[in-house]
Amino acid sequence: MHTFFAPDLNGSTYTLPEDESKHAVRVLRLGAGDAVALLDGRGGVYQAAVADANLKRCQLRITHYEKVSPRSYSTYVAVAPTKNLDRMEWLVEKAVEVGVERITFLRCARSERRELKLDRLEKIAVSALKQSGQAWLPQLDELTDYAAFLKTVDPATTFIAHLEEGERTDLKHVVSQAPHCCVLIGPEGDFTPQEIELALRLGIRPVTLGASRLRTETAALAAVFTAHISR
Known part of the structure; x- marks a missing residue:
């Protein structure tokens, strides 16, 4: 049909x-x-x-x-968009198909893309909604400065995935206990040490998505998928 x-x-x-x-x-x-x-x-x-x-x-x-009632849990990803917009289009399509409530695009210190228009991404989200049969269209947010964005989230349900040395918990272990979660994914060059420190000072917890070094869009999709299978 x-x-x-x-x-x-x-x-x-x-x-x-x-x-x-x-x-x-x-x-x-x-x-x-x-x-x-x-x-x-x-x-x-x-x-x-x-x-x-x-x-x-x-x-x-x-x-x-x-x-159709909303899910009993919600998944929110904040990601620094890649220079190649095709990769963000792929992410939006697949994340909607899997199921995501919200995607915010971050402007970080090492971001390759400083501007972003949502028109094309919103059309892709609608197409993915129709294809997958999902009933709820996720919210897509404009490009937002990283530091300003951190002031808007609840640190208790927000996690930062980064590649710096230090203790990090596997995402699947923490989201299983969090009905609502927001996962921060940095640009290709990762978050800077200063950006990581800022998040940690606010109480945002560091997490890992596994042993592999993932591309930005792959990491964001992995976070969405992990949040689903861990609940």
């Missing part, structure tokens, strides 16, 4: 935007009576049928509604 994203759905009918209407009618060849699914990104899952297969305004009639 084909799935469409309907963030503004309200009522017993829904009209697809023009680009989606054209895709539904011309590409997917949907006609009157054909069944489709709709997701609003806020837990709403709808079954619908095509009422009017119009190329510009394809109208759907809602036949069934189900509200």
